[in-house]
Amino acid sequence: SQVKAQILLTKGDYAKSIEPLETALLVSDRHGYFEPRVNQDLTYYLAQLYYQEASTTKVADSQKKFYAKASSYIERWTKANTKPNPDAQLFYASLLYNQAQLDPTNVDNNLIKRAQEEVQKGLQMSLKPKDTFYILLLATLQQQNQIAQSGEVLELLVKMNPKNKTYWAQLASTYLNLQQDMRAVLTIERAQAHDAMNT
Numbered sequence: 001s002q003v004k005a006q007i008l009l010t011k012g013d014y015a016k017s018i019e020p021l022e023t024a025l026l027v028s029d030r031h032g033y034f035e036p037r038v039n040q041d042l043t044y045y046l047a048q049l050y051y052q053e054a055s056t057t058k059v060a061d062s063q064k065k066f067y068a069k070a071s072s073y074i075e076r077w078t079k080a081n082t083k084p085n086p087d088a089q090l091f092y093a094s095l096l097y098n099q100a101q102l103d104p105t106n107v108d109n110n111l112i113k114r115a116q117e118e119v120q121k122g123l124q125m126s127l128k129p130k131d132t133f134y135i136l137l138l139a140t141l142q143q144q145n146q147i148a149q150s151g152e153v154l155e156l157l158v159k160m161n162p163k164n165k166t167y168w169a170q171l172a173s174t175y176l177n178l179q180q181d182m183r184a185v186l187t188i189e190r191a192q193a194h195d196a197m198n199t
Contacts, residue, residue, distance in 0.1 A: 001027065002034075002042075009045075018049050040080055044088070047073035051095055060102065067099040086129065089122035093136055100143075107143060116140040131160060147177050158190075165196040172197065 001024040008017035025042045028034040034042070047070045054066035074092050081088070093115045100111030119137045123129045134157055141150045154171040161167065168191035175184035191197035 005045075014049055015053060018046065018053070021046055021049070036080065040077060043073050043077045043080075046070075047077060047095075048091070051091070055098070064102055067095065067102065070095055071099060084125040086122050086125045086133075089118060089125060090130065090132055090136070093118035093122060093133075097136060097139060109144070112140050112143050116144075131157065134160075147174060150174055151178065162194045163196075165191070168194070168196045 001020040005017045005020040005024060008014075008020070021042055024034075025039060025046065028039055028042070050066045050070035050073065054063045054070060057063055057066065074088075074095060077088070078092060096111050096115035096118060100108040100115060102108075116137065119133055119140065122133050123137070134153055138150055138153045138157070141153060151171065151174045154167055154174055157164070157167045158171055168187065172184050172187040172191065175181070175187055188197050
């Protein structure tokens with residue numbers, strides 16, 4: 001089953017590789033066939049594959065099922081993981097965030113909060129976290145309508161990447177929403193110094 005899954009993955013048949021991967025993991029769980037490291041790898045692959053399936057399908061029920069499977073595998077992987085892994089942490093937080101937004105009219109705030117917690121853990125895993133952590137943190141704060149905290153994260157983002165015109169526009173808009181007009185004006189002036197918001 002493991003070899004079959006590897007062949008399918010090599011061919012790019014990702015959806016078809018799920019079943020043999022699950023079989024290999026199930027047999028290993030029952031009979032201790034693989035060493036723990038291999039079981040961890042299989043578990044992580046399954047989480048990624050189910051996440052990919054959830055991201056590509058347009059059928060709501062299938063998305064929900066695939067996200068749930070991806071979530072269960074990444075949670076299993078996380079419990080057995082002993083080394084900090086920022087990429088896996090980002091993957092887990094993104095999964096929770098996307099799962100929370102399956103129904104845009106009824107966002108799951110508990111999952112948004114969990115995603116935010118996982119982002120915070122990821123931010124503490126390295127001295128220089130990826131921008132993606134801050135972007136995901138920003139998305140969770142905006143989803144919770146925490147505008148002031150969103151502004152703080154945007155200030156960090158413009159400091160790290162002053163050439164990004166989108167961050168400047170979002171920051172100015174955030175200050176306008178907070179009715180901090182002077183800060184909005186100063187943000188536009190700061191943006192113009194970096195060749196943004198000057199039209």
